[in-house]
Amino acid sequence: MTVSLEERIRQIEDHYQRLLPYPALTVGEAKTQAGRAGDSEFTYGETPPASLMEMLRAAGLSADDVFYDLGCGLAQTVLVASLVCKQAHGIEYLEPLARIAGEAARALGIDNVRIHNTDYRDADLRDGTLFYCYATCTTEPTRALICARLLATAPGTRIVTVTHPLDHPEIERREPVELWWGGGRHNVYLHVRR
Numbered sequence: 345m346t347v348s349l350e351e352r353i354r355q356i357e358d359h360y361q362r363l364l365p366y367p368a369l370t371v372g373e374a375k376t377q378a379g380r381a382g383d384s385e386f387t388y389g390e391t392p393p394a395s396l397m398e399m400l401r402a403a404g405l406s407a408d409d410v411f412y413d414l415g416c417g418l419a420q421t422v423l424v425a426s427l428v429c430k431q432a433h434g435i436e437y438l439e440p441l442a443r444i445a446g447e448a449a450r451a452l453g454i455d456n457v458r459i460h461n462t463d464y465r466d467a468d469l470r471d472g473t474l475f476y477c478y479a480t481c482t483t484e485p486t487r488a489l490i491c492a493r494l495l496a497t498a499p500g501t502r503i504v505t506v507t508h509p510l511d512h513p514e515i516e517r518r519e520p521v522e523l524w525w526g527g528g529r530h531n532v533y534l535h536v537r538r
């Protein structure tokens with residue numbers, strides 16, 4: 345029996361719901377443990393799968409894409425993207441979140457996901473062709489470091505950010521669109537590596 349994309353996304357959502365009915369508690373503990381409780385760059389928020397899919401489709405998502413979520417948290421985004429991309433990577437600094445994310449992929453039998461427990465400002469992003477960053481709480485210096493890493497990617501690479509655009513002469517920025525989720529309005533920016 346063929347399982348539809350919608351059904352597979354629902355399975356991922358159900359898995360997370362059962363595993364972590366209160367994700368904020370898990371994230372709060374992880375931040376405290378890492379000494380980041382007061383660091384606004386580690387403010388947590390999740391992108392609903394439907395909104396992620398809308399953004400990725402607008403970015404010209406293809407089955408050949410290598411997807412990265414910069415700051416993937418519990419990585420529901422990464423698992424969802426893995427259903428429609430060749431390979432999906434999540435980069436997350438907080439170890440407990442990265443561990444849970446990897447376990448979720450294994451439990452769901454998803455084998456084209458890799459979770460990297462590291463700082464995305466130092467990560468090797470060369471093979472990525474489609475990037476997502478829920479950048480609402482990033483600072484300008486952090487976004488500059490993200491741009492520097494993205495310069496190693498191939499021309500035509502697409503980068504989607506939320507709230508803040510990237511600002512670099514080698515990265516073309518398209519007009520933002522507005523999306524609603526979690527009771528709020530979000531500006532979404534599509535960029536293309538020149």
Ligand SMILES: C[S@@+](CC[C@H](N)C(=O)[O-])C[C@H]1O[C@@H](n2cnc3c(N)ncnc32)[C@H](O)[C@@H]1O
Nearest residue numbers: 385388389390391415416417436437463464478
């Ligand atoms: C707003 S949450 C987004 C979670 C997920 N991307 C989503 O959209 O559902 C941002 C995540 O980025 C992580 N983060 C913040 N700075 C980071 C850094 N420099 N390197 C890796 N992860 C980072 C935080 O710990 C948090 O889990």
